Amino acid sequence: MRSKLADVATTWTRPNDPPVLILTSLAAGNKHGYALAQDIEGFAGVVLGPGTLYGAITRLEERGLIEPVGASGRRRPYRLTAAGRASLAEALEDMRRVTDEGTARLRTGRARTVEPRWRPAGGAV
Amino acid sequence: MAAGRGCGVSDAHRNDEVHRLLRWYPKGWRERYGDELAALVEDTTGGGPPPPALRRSLAWSGFGERLRSAGLVGEPVSPTGMGVGPWLVGCAWAAFVFAGLVFAKLAEHWDAATPTGSHTVPMVSFDAVEALAVLSALAIVVGVVAALPALVRLLAAGGWPALRTRVFVAIGLTVTTGLAVTGLALWAHRVSVHADGAPGGYQLVAMGVALLFAATLAGWSVVGVAVARRIELSPPLRRLVISCAGVVTLAMVGMTAAAATWWGALSKSAPWFLAGGRPGTAASPFDPTMVGTAVLMAVATLVAVYGTVQAARGWRAAGR
Numbered sequence: 001m002r003s004k005l006a007d008v009a010t011t012w013t014r015p016n017d018p019p020v021l022i023l024t025s026l027a028a029g030n031k032h033g034y035a036l037a038q039d040i041e042g043f044a045g046v047v048l049g050p051g052t053l054y055g056a057i058t059r060l061e062e063r064g065l066i067e068p069v070g071a072s073g074r075r076r077p078y079r080l081t082a083a084g085r086a087s088l089a090e091a092l093e094d095m096r097r098v099t100d101e102g103t104a105r106l107r108t109g110r111a112r113t114v115e116p117r118w119r120p121a122g123g124a125v
Numbered sequence: 126m127a128a129g130r131g132c133g134v135s136d137a138h139r140n141d142e143v144h145r146l147l148r149w150y151p152k153g154w155r156e157r158y159g160d161e162l163a164a165l166v167e168d169t170t171g172g173g174p175p176p177p178a179l180r181r182s183l184a185w186s187g188f189g190e191r192l193r194s195a196g197l198v199g200e201p202v203s204p205t206g207m208g209v210g211p212w213l214v215g216c217a218w219a220a221f222v223f224a225g226l227v228f229a230k231l232a233e234h235w236d237a238a239t240p241t242g243s244h245t246v247p248m249v250s251f252d253a254v255e256a257l258a259v260l261s262a263l264a265i266v267v268g269v270v271a272a273l274p275a276l277v278r279l280l281a282a283g284g285w286p287a288l289r290t291r292v293f294v295a296i297g298l299t300v301t302t303g304l305a306v307t308g309l310a311l312w313a314h315r316v317s318v319h320a321d322g323a324p325g326g327y328q329l330v331a332m333g334v335a336l337l338f339a340a341t342l343a344g345w346s347v348v349g350v351a352v353a354r355r356i357e358l359s360p361p362l363r364r365l366v367i368s369c370a371g372v373v374t375l376a377m378v379g380m381t382a383a384a385a386t387w388w389g390a391l392s393k394s395a396p397w398f399l400a401g402g403r404p405g406t407a408a409s410p411f412d413p414t415m416v417g418t419a420v421l422m423a424v425a426t427l428v429a430v431y432g433t434v435q436a437a438r439g440w441r442a443a444g445r
Contacts, residue, residue, distance in 0.1 A: 033164065033168075034164070034165050034168035037165070050162055050169055050179070051183045051185065052160075052186065054186070055159055055186050059155070072162045074163070075161070108189040
């Protein structure tokens with residue numbers, strides 16, 4: 001059975017995906033919905049509408065990657081969980097590999113020799 | 126953190142407006158996130174009325190949450206439950222049966238109306254449709270019988286109140302559709318006797334009845350989804366139900382292909398039959414009823430394929 005983390009890591013490949021943006025924003029501290037939207041617009045230039053933002057928050061909370069802080073309220077902040085932190089690190093690492101590879105190819109005009117990142121289940125390649 | 130208020134709109138009116146927008150979302154979701162989303166909308170709009178783009182965005186997101194909460198998109202709702210995939214296949218099969226009945230009526234006496242030398246392809250494809258129809262019906266019966274004890278357990282455990290409203294709506298739609306079909310059939314008899322071609326009013330009513338039929342299917346689909354989300358099956362039974370869904374889907378794919386082959390063969394050898402004309406006369410093979418039937422078959426088959434994929438994903442997610 002695949003872990004939630006593995007599902008997330010193979011799903012998020014773009015830096016502009018709302019879950020990545022939300023986790024990145026929460027990595028700098030707890031925030032509620034409006035503060036998240038403002039922060040994300042500030043560091044990524046991406047405007048997340050309320051529907052999109054809360055759709056992503058719902059998925060992230062379902063997967064245990066973020067959690068609300070304090071009692072329920074109209075402007076309840078969220079924070080990263082340990083799983084969320086690990087998940088973000090994994091997603092960023094994947095993006096970094098692509099970034100590094102793209103940068104190297106632009107510089108040299110050919111592919112580098114890299115270890116395959118994903119292997120089929122069972123270990124056979 | 127909140128932006129400024131104003132725009133001359135009262136708080137009560139503004140709250141009403143935002144909460145109306147939240148009705149796009151399912152109840153459970155609203156109870157958990159509704160207040161937070163309302164606060165975010167108020168902060169985003171600075172207390173003013175939500176602009177059309179924001180309304181559309183919320184409607185779209187809310188509809189998506191409804192599909193997700195029904196288990197129709199996204200990850201399976203429950204790793205141990207039956208999931209809605211097999212039920213989707215059942216609903217698609219019901220729609221396919223309707224298309225199949227129309228197809229059977231259209232194809233009635235085709236062999237007597239077509240040249241003897243061009244019987245082989247349409248005969249093989251027509252026989253294939255019939256054989257696969259029997260196979261799919263058997264698979265449906267096996268799947269329903271396998272899921273029945275779980276439904277009885279659900280009802281015995283007090284599950285009826287959660288289903289009651291949906292069931293009554295579906296029954297109401299079924300009765301209304303039955304009455305409408307009966308009325309239409311009586312009218313159709315008079316039209317065929319006294320009129321040369323159906324009048325516009327008749328066609329409008331027929332379209333209304335078709336919509337009612339679709340609403341009835343949708344009503345029972347809602348009941349089925351509600352049941353499917355609540356019942357739990359043992360792994361062997363779940364595997365059996367999912368296998369039945371797969372068999373039904375494959376049969377539907379086969380029937381659609383066979384019906385298309387029959388249509389193609391008849392279009393080539395006896396297009397007048399499809400248009401209801403005299404043998405040997407020139408006619409278009411694209412009879413509107415046949416086209417509609419083929420489209421319904423294809424759509425139902427696609428829904429069944431989607432349902433089977435959902436079921437397989439649910440099975441895999443459960444780690445079986």
